[in-house]
Amino acid sequence: MAISFFTYVQDEITQVENLIVSQAEGNDPDISAALRVLLEAGGKRIRPTITLLIGKMLGVPNNKLVTIAAAIEMLHNATLVHDDLIDGSLLRRGMPTLNSQWAPGATVLTGDFIFARAAYLAVESESTRFMKVFAQTLTTIVNGEITQLFANHSITTRADYFHRIYSKTASLFETSATAAGIINLEDEETIEDLRKYGYGIGMAFQIVDDILDFTGEQATVGKPVGSDLRQGLITLPVINFFELNPDNTIVNEIFATNSLNDEYTQKLIDAVRDSPAIHNAFDEACKYIQDGVAGLSNLPDNQEKQALIELAEYIINRKL
């Protein structure tokens, strides 16, 4: 199935991928191999697609646009490489992770290398403001991961959850959406509208991810159903379940002990899957999508805007 908003920037995405692979040139051949493995493992390139669509809409020159889109995709990939190592994940989208094949040290350094080259590409934008946003986004993502690591296996409030998914996901979507506006020196109102779009679809993206962790087929998602909860991570469907079922025995037990108990994990996963908690979470994701798309309302109607709206709809309708 051709998805029009992806095909619209297909050539540019190929240029982004080529630029990413070329970052290994002149360096250790193992890095080149690692970059190819990462790119061949797929991924929807949704972040650079957002940057490219908005950049084309604003008339940003192609070479600059491809450079910042590659910087953003590399930043994303570097964080995935370290995340998968830390979580001990062996598969991502059903493909072996780098850490499943390489020693931990080599995996840490490959992530570092990708950070270094992402920073280099960000500098090539020649926009100090974009570089600051870029470094700040990396700070936000890493800080969020550290908080998550230390808070593992403890009860997550609704506010904690939204704060966490902002750090983890929506912050980089914001940067993907504002990047072209920033380097094109758009007015602050336009940049704020673009930020709203990125924020809304980024928050929705992570909520849908967290829903798919419960509802997705293991073969499609590439990890066991309820894997977040098994790792001690409480997401929106679980928070909704707690709120809908304050008198449930398992919920009471969890709040009484203030921690997740392995014994109850499977029962809780089954209960969440059969509960309206999932549907409610989906409604919340839809609300974020609406708010995000509303951010585009001041922009002129054109093909790119249409593609950005389709992309937003794809985010809540995807199965992977």
Add this chain to the structure above:
Amino acid sequence: MAISFFTYVQDEITQVENLIVSQAEGNDPDISAALRVLLEAGGKRIRPTITLLIGKMLGVPNNKLVTIAAAIEMLHNATLVHDDLIDGSLLRRGMPTLNSQWAPGATVLTGDFIFARAAYLAVESESTRFMKVFAQTLTTIVNGEITQLFANHSITTRADYFHRIYSKTASLFETSATAAGIINLEDEETIEDLRKYGYGIGMAFQIVDDILDFTGEQATVGKPVGSDLRQGLITLPVINFFELNPDNTIVNEIFATNSLNDEYTQKLIDAVRDSPAIHNAFDEACKYIQDGVAGLSNLPDNQEKQALIELAEYIINRKL
């Protein structure tokens, strides 16, 4: 003992340390704790000292100078955090490493956080050229570490060795020495002279480190004598020993099998310690120091230049 070149920029070094600690503000309190542990673990702050001395010499405004010096020291610390984790080092300068106290995941992320803030401070220089040099230096360091990791336990040639210590150490010394010149828009000849200084003392610094690994007291260096060789890393004293003793039984065995054998490691360490290989390596370090100091010859004579020459002499005379 007061070392004059350090005391000359003591106030600025305190400002650099305060700026580093302040990078954790508004983020997870564990990061703040980690940054304090890293700073309290000491370290000579030799890289920011170089940047500060040269910046004062060139008349770079204090706030900009402190910012780039902090960026450089943070980049150095981030690489140490990941290195110690990868090597499984429990002590550095006799103090517990971060990875000896924290889980691997938290250690990886703390290193990432420090990279992120180092990049942010580099951007605050508002010099695109400095930012590029900064990102390129990180690339060089990480690439060198990856090569070292994959080449571990194999024979190192003299050319491999010098290439490796350039990547690992001298590249960041070059950046420390050129940083102030770059942001102060000095002419290319001056920047090249400063690069020569950084390159020479950086190469010497690593050679002396590699000598101290054989000659230092365990209590002072904070790790067992010959620890590089025990980890499969061949350094200049060993290369010199090979060249001086082509007919030695151990040397022949190592070259015949093209690998280091644990059985011979202790014997080789003892043999290197008792050999002129150490003295020859020291002569090579002195040569690099001379070449480095020669880089300063076109610069006007002043207190800062005198301090930079003393700093160069300290590098070959230090015991730690």
